[in-house]
């Protein structure tokens with residue numbers, strides 16, 4: 001933890017670690033239980049898979065029975081549904097979107113293209129394994145998965161959330177260096193996003209050994225001051 | 238064969254030196270010509286025979302002869318015959334003249350060919366990357382660019398060894414690429 005955060009927490013009572021975790025376990029259980037029954041999918045589609053979503057969402061299969069609805073902005077969405085192949089250009093936008101979503105957030109990889117490139121496995125323009133760049137909660141195999149399979153996937157995800165297993169978003173903070181490294185491998189060493197993921201990791205208390213490393217060091221070189229500069233003390237105090 | 242051709246096309250074809258033409262059917266004509274004469278042909282077709290529609294320019298990479306083949310697909314709503322005009326240009330330096338001044342849509346086709354094959358069109362309004370704005374490799378449609386090698390160098394693969402495959406491998410079989 002940095003001095004910045006410590007200064008911040010001095011202003012209110014710092015809860016005892018043990019005490020907090022006990023309280024938290026109960027609260028998390030309740031929150032997870034509720035959260036699993038009200039999920040918003042970000043209305044963002046790539047690849048061919050978008051075509052199976054209208055029947056899934058609308059009256060034929062009616063995903064709203066599960067409490068799942070499309071949502072127009074990343075800030076309000078819980079699920080990022082990657083509906084098919086991602087070109088390298090699209091992946092950039094997906095990462096930008098993913099980082100803007102508020103935690104906890106879940107990623108669903110739909111179709112074989114997100115698993116290993118699918119039928120575009122030897123294309124120079126498409127990404128092969130989505131999970132190298134952002135953490136994925138659930139994969140739905142198929143080319144294209146039918147709405148039944150998509151609903152099955154939704155149910156599985158809800159179950160995971162309910163049981164507290166859907167925690168891959170934490171992995172993004174824990175292993176940010178590795179994810180960033182893979183992203184840099186595709187987009188070049190000067191790749192950076194406007195989101196300060198490292199500060200977020202600290203905020204969520206998910207800052208770990210692998211959050212920063214050789215790849216995040218490059219951020220300081222290329223990213224804008226907004227991302228790399230520590231928050232001025234006047235603002236925190 | 239040429240008797241069936243509309244008179245106007247026939248006269249145009251005769252005006253262009255060293256032109257080989259092959260009629261594929263009544264609505265399809267293949268012309269092969271010298272690269273210097275292509276703009277003249279396009280001007281004549283557009284001015285005299287109503288060839289207003291340049292529907293595409295395609296490019297073929299011929300590694301054996303070290304040449305690019307450019308194909309201009311043209312359509313006339315009056316004569317109703319599709320003309321594809323083929324020219325060959327040497328790969329080095331891979332320059333050709335833009336036909337933007339005759340057909341404005343050529344700007345897009347030429348820009349696309351420039352990024353996919355690396356052919357430079359002199360006089361084209363814009364030769365900046367069009368779709369591949371974030372691509373730093375060689376022009377990817379060249380035969381010399383191996384997509385497979387690129388993919389193998391750039392990406393890792395998902396491990397996949399289901400039980401049914403293990404069974405087959407135990408008997409000496411394998412997945413063939």
Ligand code: SF4
Pocket residue numbers: 047048049083084085110111112113114118119120142143144
């Ligand atoms: S998995 Fe199949 S349907 Fe889905 S994006 Fe890939 S090719 Fe298209």
